[in-house]
Amino acid sequence: MTLQEIIEEMERRKQKIREEMGGEKAVKRQHEKGKLTARERVELLFDEGTFEEMGTLAYQLGSDPKKTPADGMIAGYGKINGRGACVAAYDFTVIAGSMGPSGEKKVTRMREWALKHRIPIIWLIDSAGARIQNSAGSSFAATGGLFFEQVIMSGVVPQVCAVMGPGFAGTAYVPALADFTPMVKGTSFLGLGGPPLVKAAIGEDISEQELGGSKIHCEISGVGDLEVQDDAACIEKVREYLSYLPQNNQDLPPVIKTSDPIDRSCDKLNELIPTAMNTPFDIIKLIEEIVDDGKFFEIKPRWARNMVTGFARIGGHSIGIVANQPKWLGGTIDVNASDKAARFINICNAFNVPILYLVDTPAFMIGSAVEKAGIIRHGAKFLHATASATVPKFTIVVRKAFGAGYYVMNGRAYEPDLFLAYPHAQISLMGAEGAVNIVYRKEIANAEEPEARRQELIQEYKDRISVDLVAGAADVDDVINPADTRRILASALERTRGKQVERPWRKIGVVPV
Numbered sequence: 326m327t328l329q330e331i332i333e334e335m336e337r338r339k340q341k342i343r344e345e346m347g348g349e350k351a352v353k354r355q356h357e358k359g360k361l362t363a364r365e366r367v368e369l370l371f372d373e374g375t376f377e378e379m380g381t382l383a384y385q386l387g388s389d390p391k392k393t394p395a396d397g398m399i400a401g402y403g404k405i406n407g408r409g410a411c412v413a414a415y416d417f418t419v420i421a422g423s424m425g426p427s428g429e430k431k432v433t434r435m436r437e438w439a440l441k442h443r444i445p446i447i448w449l450i451d452s453a454g455a456r457i458q459n460s461a462g463s464s465f466a467a468t469g470g471l472f473f474e475q476v477i478m479s480g481v482v483p484q485v486c487a488v489m490g491p492g493f494a495g496t497a498y499v500p501a502l503a504d505f506t507p508m509v510k511g512t513s514f515l516g517l518g519g520p521p522l523v524k525a526a527i528g529e530d531i532s533e534q535e536l537g538g539s540k541i542h543c544e545i546s547g548v549g550d551l552e553v554q555d556d557a558a559c560i561e562k563v564r565e566y567l568s569y570l571p572q573n574n575q576d577l578p579p580v581i582k583t584s585d586p587i588d589r590s591c592d593k594l595n596e597l598i599p600t601a602m603n604t605p606f607d608i609i610k611l612i613e614e615i616v617d618d619g620k621f622f623e624i625k626p627r628w629a630r631n632m633v634t635g636f637a638r639i640g641g642h643s644i645g646i647v648a649n650q651p652k653w654l655g656g657t658i659d660v661n662a663s664d665k666a667a668r669f670i671n672i673c674n675a676f677n678v679p680i681l682y683l684v685d686t687p688a689f690m691i692g693s694a695v696e697k698a699g700i701i702r703h704g705a706k707f708l709h710a711t712a713s714a715t716v717p718k719f720t721i722v723v724r725k726a727f728g729a730g731y732y733v734m735n736g737r738a739y740e741p742d743l744f745l746a747y748p749h750a751q752i753s754l755m756g757a758e759g760a761v762n763i764v765y766r767k768e769i770a771n772a773e774e775p776e777a778r779r780q781e782l783i784q785e786y787k788d789r790i791s792v793d794l795v796a797g798a799a800d801v802d803d804v805i806n807p808a809d810t811r812r813i814l815a816s817a818l819e820r821t822r823g824k825q826v827e828r829p830w831r832k833i834g835v836v837p838v
């Protein structure tokens with residue numbers, strides 16, 4: 326054979342692998358389930374024509390190469406919005422996307438590449454987990470490097486794990502260790518064991534979706550970050566997520582030109598925000614009014630809805646937003662809200678994304694249920710994240726900032742680069758009603774008209790916690806017209822881009838968990 330013939334033969338083999346994957350029947354089955362194939366997903370993920378595959382000819386050694394094309398793993402490099410990224414996409418048409426030895430070597434190469442070249446890595450999970458026939462005894466004992474390496478990469482390069490089919494055991498921890506985990510509605514599953522194993526081990530009879538479907542993980546467990554309608558929407562969200570981040574922790578997020586004027590007056594806010602402290606309103610409407618083109622990329626929108634987290638841009642600059650949601654639980658902060666905020670702050674801090682805190686909280690939730698659930702431990706996690714964040718931080722007290730809720734939402738002591746309040750804001754250890762009931766209990770009881778005296782004292786207390794007094798003591802940087810919020814933040818983002826903070830050396834902080 327001439328070299329030319331050898332080359333042609335090799336190209337034919339590669340082409341066949343790319344076209345046929347795990348075979349016509351398996352591809353048809355994949356489509357019938359409403360899923361794209363791993364190769365179709367990868368095509369959508371990267372800018373057109375930029376994907377370069379690595380290890381196409383891999384297969385499971387010792388078996389028929391035709392039965393394990395690419396060993397069920399599509400790996401390679403490409404560009405997303407013009408910037409480099411690596412992918413590891415499990416091909417369910419090949420032995421249910423199980424983790425084969427050659428396939429996992431390719432994933433290892435992707436992790437190494439991402440780390441060495443400081444570019445994001447994306448996993449597309451559609452996998453039955455470890456390939457059982459290859460994972461017994463000593464061959465299993467040496468494994469686990471995939472999680473170890475993910476931890477080492479954490480906070481160095483962005484890690485995204487889209488769950489687009491099952492993710493069993495081995496492949497269930499990959500999303501948990503990644504920074505962003507969208508899940509496709511109806512087809513994705515994450516679980517340490519599937520329904521048959523659960524039935525055998527603990528006798529529980531449960532469907533796959535009820536056990537670990539997207540609804541469970543995006544609304545109840547909090548493992549998933551976003552439930553999306555289908556594969557195409559999922560890939561679109563991955564691309565969008567990465568657009569807010571730099572390529573690595575030593576880079577700044579890209580600034581994207583916007584046609585939305587940076588000095589646009591946010592007049593709607595003056596109608597939107599109630600003056601009464603306890604009247605609910607939707608904080609997301611406030612966010613949409615101040616950010617570029619009203620575009621807010623919410624993370625975990627259906628989990629811990631009393632805390633809103635997500636990315637947006639102001640004047641083209643990426644910003645992470647942490648906001649109390651008065652529409653849910655009155656904006657109180659509970660266990661899940663603390664975890665949600667802490668995790669999001671850590672991502673922003675790792676990747677140099679400035680953080681905006683929008684404060685409207687009556688404080689942490691109290692009572693026996695949350696004490697038993699460890700609110701102190703979880704709240705400490707949130708405090709730790711806010712205090713540790715050295716990225717530019719801006720705080721706006723929208724209405725109320727009470728108790729430790731004020732501290733954790735980047736209060737004065739937490740080094741905000743700008744600490745602002747709206748004119749009717751209140752900052753206090755607690756709300757007026759609660760404080761008066763505790764401090765003046767005897768005086769109210771002894772008054773000729775107890776209720777009238779109580780109301781009088783409440784009004785006096787409210788005057789004492791008004792933002793005017795806080796501003797008088799120069800404990801806020803400014804009290805602003807809400808309509809000016811966008812202009813002020815755009816300017817603050819511009820001037821804090823070079824922020825540097827020196828902290829005492831330590832190996833790591835002991836993070837409350």
Ligand SMILES: CCC(=O)SCCNC(=O)CCNC(=O)[C@H](O)C(C)(C)COP(=O)(O)OP(=O)(O)OC[C@H]1O[C@@H](n2cnc3c(N)ncnc32)[C@H](O)[C@@H]1OP(=O)(O)O
Pocket residue numbers: 419420421423452453454455456457458491493494495496518519522
């Ligand atoms: C670190 C520890 C671990 O990761 S333990 C991993 C444990 N994994 C599991 O328990 C998942 C086992 N698999 C399943 O439950 C099902 O195959 C799932 C993933 C739900 C897919 O179901 P379904 O769409 O009906 O496909 P299927 O069962 O017909 O499978 C297609 C072919 O793939 C095989 N397969 C499946 N899973 C594995 C696996 N983990 N290791 C090796 N082979 C696996 C099936 O046997 C089947 O093969 P065949 O086509 O019958 O030859």
